[in-house]
Amino acid sequence: MTDDFSPLFPFLEMVGGYAAARVLTTAGKIGLFTPPYKSISPEAFSTRHHVSERGIRLLINALVALGIFEKEDHAYIIKEEIRRLFERFPELRWDLIHHDHLYNVWERLEEGIRTGHSPNPPEEDLARYPESLEIFLRAMRAHTRFLAPEVMSLLKWEGIYHLLDIGGGGAGFALSLVQRFEALTVTLLDLPDATNLTKKIIADETGAKRIILVPRNAYTDPLPEGPFDRILISHLIHIYPAEDNQRLVEEAAYRLKPAGNLLLLDYFLDEEETGPREAVLFRLLMMIGTPRGDCFSLSAARKWLEHAGLTLEETFPLSRGNTLISARKP
Numbered sequence: 001m002t003d004d005f006s007p008l009f010p011f012l013e014m015v016g017g018y019a020a021a022r023v024l025t026t027a028g029k030i031g032l033f034t035p036p037y038k039s040i041s042p043e044a045f046s047t048r049h050h051v052s053e054r055g056i057r058l059l060i061n062a063l064v065a066l067g068i069f070e071k072e073d074h075a076y077i078i079k080e081e082i083r084r085l086f087e088r089f090p091e092l093r094w095d096l097i098h099h100d101h102l103y104n105v106w107e108r109l110e111e112g113i114r115t116g117h118s119p120n121p122p123e124e125d126l127a128r129y130p131e132s133l134e135i136f137l138r139a140m141r142a143h144t145r146f147l148a149p150e151v152m153s154l155l156k157w158e159g160i161y162h163l164l165d166i167g168g169g170g171a172g173f174a175l176s177l178v179q180r181f182e183a184l185t186v187t188l189l190d191l192p193d194a195t196n197l198t199k200k201i202i203a204d205e206t207g208a209k210r211i212i213l214v215p216r217n218a219y220t221d222p223l224p225e226g227p228f229d230r231i232l233i234s235h236l237i238h239i240y241p242a243e244d245n246q247r248l249v250e251e252a253a254y255r256l257k258p259a260g261n262l263l264l265l266d267y268f269l270d271e272e273e274t275g276p277r278e279a280v281l282f283r284l285l286m287m288i289g290t291p292r293g294d295c296f297s298l299s300a301a302r303k304w305l306e307h308a309g310l311t312l313e314e315t316f317p318l319s320r321g322n323t324l325i326s327a328r329k330p
């Protein structure tokens with residue numbers, strides 16, 4: 001009887017998963033996913049982009065093996081379904097570059113595990129902050145593209161005219177909302193660098209006039225007075241510790257109208273803190289990539305809400321490990 005090695009293969013696939021990820025992010029960085037999506041010859045590409053012909057040939061061959069490109073004689077072309085993905089979600093290109101940057105953060109995992117907190121980022125990471133912040137904000141829209149429709153379809157929007165989006169940089173939610181609901185105005189609060197870049201990102205977008213940008217620190221400055229019909233806090237709380245988030249939720253509750261609605265959207269953990277998978281992995285990234293960030297359980301969030309005098313009404317599991325919590329003011 002021969003040994004059955006099949007259980008080994010998925011494990012080995014996971015262990016070596018970084019190779020495919022690196023091929024994709026490097027291809028994004030080098031411009032292989034940049035329009036126009038015409039057929040590519042390694043010779044011509046290498047001259048135009050000042051990269052080695054051998055290098056680019058091996059990279060595109062790997063993309064063929066991964067099912068992303070096709071080979072036609074001596075040229076290569078992005079597969080139809082992948083091209084359509086990039087045309088439909090142009091922010092994906094930014095997400096690839098963002099992930100390329102995140103790779104440097106994951107490099108510090110061992111140090112983070114040994115010490116239990118974030119290692120100091122290397123000088124070069126800090127030096128490219130303005131550039132990487134823009135990439136980060138554009139990448140956030142790639143994720144919000146699929147989350148915004150889910151959030152819009154799960155909630156009622158009648159009577160919602162003024163929404164405060166705290167930490168709404170990149171305006172993924174704000175743009176989706178003002179484009180869908182013509183009577184809605186969104187006040188988008190974020191740190192000054194992020195609101196400046198967001199102004200640039202939304203400049204030519206429909207509905208941008210109904211997005212009011214407020215450059216402020218949500219944790220140390222007062223929130224805009226409002227009162228608001230609805231407040232959204234999406235993917236912000238994982239950058240800060242529990243006690244700071246409890247204060248933010250309290251402050252947000254104060255800025256809601258009576259019967260107003262607070263939404264918390266994040267990678268919330270189950271009570272065992274072992275799922276959802278995306279949230280558990282993301283929590284590690286927060287430990288090594290932010291000074292004080294963390295992911296929280298739904299029961300922790302419930303406590304903040306109750307402490308702020310709000311009632312947790314509903315919890316919705318969303319795509320890719322995200323959870324939406326909806327709470328109401330009396």
Ligand SMILES: C[S@@+](CC[C@H](N)C(=O)[O-])C[C@H]1O[C@@H](n2cnc3c(N)ncnc32)[C@H](O)[C@@H]1O
Pocket residue numbers: 140141144166167168169170172173189190191194216217218219220233234235236239
């Ligand atoms: C992960 S992004 C999420 C962006 C957006 N809410 C979304 O879901 O696509 C976190 C955002 O929070 C902002 N942020 C971080 N700390 C903040 C603070 N103290 N006050 C206001 N915004 C903050 C960041 O600049 C960034 O735009």
